[in-house]
Amino acid sequence: MRTTRPYRAVSLLLSIIMAALLAGCSINLDENGNIGISADETAPQPEKTAGVSENEPEAQSEKAAEPTGDIVILFTSDVHCGIDQHFGYDGLWQIRERAKAEGNSVLLVDNGDSIQGEPVGTMTDGESIIRLMNEMGYDVATIGNHEFDYGMEKFLELTGEADFPYTSCNFNKDGELVFEPYIIKEAAGKKIAFVGITTPETLTSSTPKYFQDENGKFVYGFLQDKTGQGLYDAVQKAVDDALKAGADFVIAMGHLGNEEKNRPFTYADVIANTSGIDAFIDGHSHDMERNVVKNKDGQEIIRQACGYKLDGIGYIRISAADDAIDMGLFTWENQRLPSEVFGFENKMTQDVADETKVLDEELGKVVAHTDVDLVVNDPTERTPDNKPVRIIRTRETNLGDLCADAIRDQLGADVAIINSGGIRDEIPKGDITQKEILSVHPFGNMISMIEVTGQQLLDALEWGGSDLPGENGGFLQVSGLTYEIDADIESSVTKDEDSMFTGVSGKYRVRNVKVGDEELDPKKTYTLASHEYMLFNHGDGFTMFDGCKVVLDRVKLDNQVLIDYITQTLGGKVGEDYSDPYGQGRIIIDVQRRQGE
Numbered sequence: 001m002r003t004t005r006p007y008r009a010v011s012l013l014l015s016i017i018m019a020a021l022l023a024g025c026s027i028n029l030d031e032n033g034n035i036g037i038s039a040d041e042t043a044p045q046p047e048k049t050a051g052v053s054e055n056e057p058e059a060q061s062e063k064a065a066e067p068t069g070d071i072v073i074l075f076t077s078d079v080h081c082g083i084d085q086h087f088g089y090d091g092l093w094q095i096r097e098r099a100k101a102e103g104n105s106v107l108l109v110d111n112g113d114s115i116q117g118e119p120v121g122t123m124t125d126g127e128s129i130i131r132l133m134n135e136m137g138y139d140v141a142t143i144g145n146h147e148f149d150y151g152m153e154k155f156l157e158l159t160g161e162a163d164f165p166y167t168s169c170n171f172n173k174d175g176e177l178v179f180e181p182y183i184i185k186e187a188a189g190k191k192i193a194f195v196g197i198t199t200p201e202t203l204t205s206s207t208p209k210y211f212q213d214e215n216g217k218f219v220y221g222f223l224q225d226k227t228g229q230g231l232y233d234a235v236q237k238a239v240d241d242a243l244k245a246g247a248d249f250v251i252a253m254g255h256l257g258n259e260e261k262n263r264p265f266t267y268a269d270v271i272a273n274t275s276g277i278d279a280f281i282d283g284h285s286h287d288m289e290r291n292v293v294k295n296k297d298g299q300e301i302i303r304q305a306c307g308y309k310l311d312g313i314g315y316i317r318i319s320a321a322d323d324a325i326d327m328g329l330f331t332w333e334n335q336r337l338p339s340e341v342f343g344f345e346n347k348m349t350q351d352v353a354d355e356t357k358v359l360d361e362e363l364g365k366v367v368a369h370t371d372v373d374l375v376v377n378d379p380t381e382r383t384p385d386n387k388p389v390r391i392i393r394t395r396e397t398n399l400g401d402l403c404a405d406a407i408r409d410q411l412g413a414d415v416a417i418i419n420s421g422g423i424r425d426e427i428p429k430g431d432i433t434q435k436e437i438l439s440v441h442p443f444g445n446m447i448s449m450i451e452v453t454g455q456q457l458l459d460a461l462e463w464g465g466s467d468l469p470g471e472n473g474g475f476l477q478v479s480g481l482t483y484e485i486d487a488d489i490e491s492s493v494t495k496d497e498d499s500m501f502t503g504v505s506g507k508y509r510v511r512n513v514k515v516g517d518e519e520l521d522p523k524k525t526y527t528l529a530s531h532e533y534m535l536f537n538h539g540d541g542f543t544m545f546d547g548c549k550v551v552l553d554r555v556k557l558d559n560q561v562l563i564d565y566i567t568q569t570l571g572g573k574v575g576e577d578y579s580d581p582y583g584q585g586r587i588i589i590d591v592q593r594r595q596g597e
Helices: 010-022 088-101 127-136 152-161 229-244 267-272 338-342 347-363 398-411 434-440 454-464 558-569 592-596
Strands: 026-029 035-038 071-076 105-110 140-142 182-187 190-198 249-255 279-282 290-294 300-305 312-318 325-331 366-370 377-382 388-390 415-419 430-433 446-453 476-479 481-486 493-495 501-504 510-515 525-531 550-557 587-590
Touching: 071 088, 071 190, 088 105, 088 127, 088 312, 088 338, 088 347, 105 182, 127 152, 127 347, 140 190, 140 249, 182 229, 190 229, 229 249, 229 267, 249 267, 267 279, 267 290, 267 300, 279 312, 279 325, 290 325, 300 312, 300 325, 347 434, 366 558, 398 415, 398 446, 398 476, 398 525, 398 550, 398 558, 415 454, 430 434, 434 558, 446 454, 446 558, 454 476, 454 481, 454 501, 454 510, 454 525, 476 481, 550 558
Parallel strands: 071 105, 105 140, 190 249, 249 279, 279 300, 415 525, 481 587
Antiparallel strands: 026 035, 071 312, 182 190, 290 300, 312 325, 366 430, 377 388, 415 476, 446 525, 446 550, 481 510, 493 501
């Protein structure tokens, strides 16, 4: 096991200082030695692991760094098509080229969820992103759950178009791995093995139908047994095989995350049940945490995540002097790109512009107006590190109401539901463009209507609220009904080995359900509108609608439904009815006792 020690990204920060000075920006160091930059907006400070220490006075000089001969591995995750947000791809290019200029051997890897999440991906089925990743020169990528959002056939086509290999030690078809379990890259005379690990939750957080054959049988899988042992064994085998193949270092590339609901498939579970991994880079939960976890042999392994849409770029540095490993993070929370703040351009600046300009005219068209902010995040609350607090997956919001109302209105259903994970972005007050609508609903799901019993509706609400007070992409925003959830009652939903709903074994958390002004009748039939992801494809594990009579089959795209509702039914303007960011009181959640514990 290699040792770890701190590393300060001095030369990179010097280049930023020089660029800032040339751009007329103000540079300052705070009491901890971290850089502050003031331009039209204030750039956020780097993480301490990548900052300039007061104990390193040479860092404040303009002398260029000497070549180090170290190995630097830069990593991204959960970019979600955010190619022109935060650092942007041109900022990533700049960081990599600077690291090369310092005399380092540099590798660039991605931890999944890169091709979906913004119109540039949605309108090209991910092809634009693969082209840009090729231009960027990625060396290795692993698979996130959203790599499959355009269907299995398209996913395999895209991986064939990539100039870099994909790796996953647990993604399989009929028990046979689809990709290599590890990829070895050579740098500075060392062999570095990258072991890809994809979350088994993919079966429900993507579209389950994509992993099934024509008879509805799952033929693709991710070793999703309830104990996690199958996943741990696959990771261990990949690590052992990589070491036998001569790897000097083993880097785990996990798209696993840190959420409790994903146990036993979190990064911590995998580290604790394996040995031989030297460093663990992670994604899926969009966090930026640096964690230390003991592996199966009691050795401490560092795990580093790198955020969402390029607000963080992670690094691993392997010292040429003693093979010591350090991990850290560069962050950029400014609303303006570094290339705009510092006035630089590079190859990726033009490549990104070329990929996006063909969409700009259509996406920039104003299709409606809103008098109110339509929210996914809490309008006032922030995390301790000043991040937005996402609330749409735990409670009602006005944007959730709007999206559900649009579905019910356009199909004329008694009730409409939509999973909160399908509502991806906010709409600020003002004119609404086509791009903003597509950002809310980037998946392109088709809206349908079925007949369901009241009991099936009750089961759907119970399943959607089963993780409260924790987040769940399957938490349901609703139209045409109201309900309460007593989160003090332990959830008793049951699920199979693929995390699909199978029933409720005990007391229901959901209560006081009303359709319109009437109490829900478990035996009565209602018309339910939603999208194919949940109604037909078992998305988020919703299986209770199997066998229901289809009234309207795949009528219209969800983003077009939202446009038509606002422009036609609402007369082109979202107004006072949606003024409360916390919604119209359709969902009441009782968590008082748990919050007091």
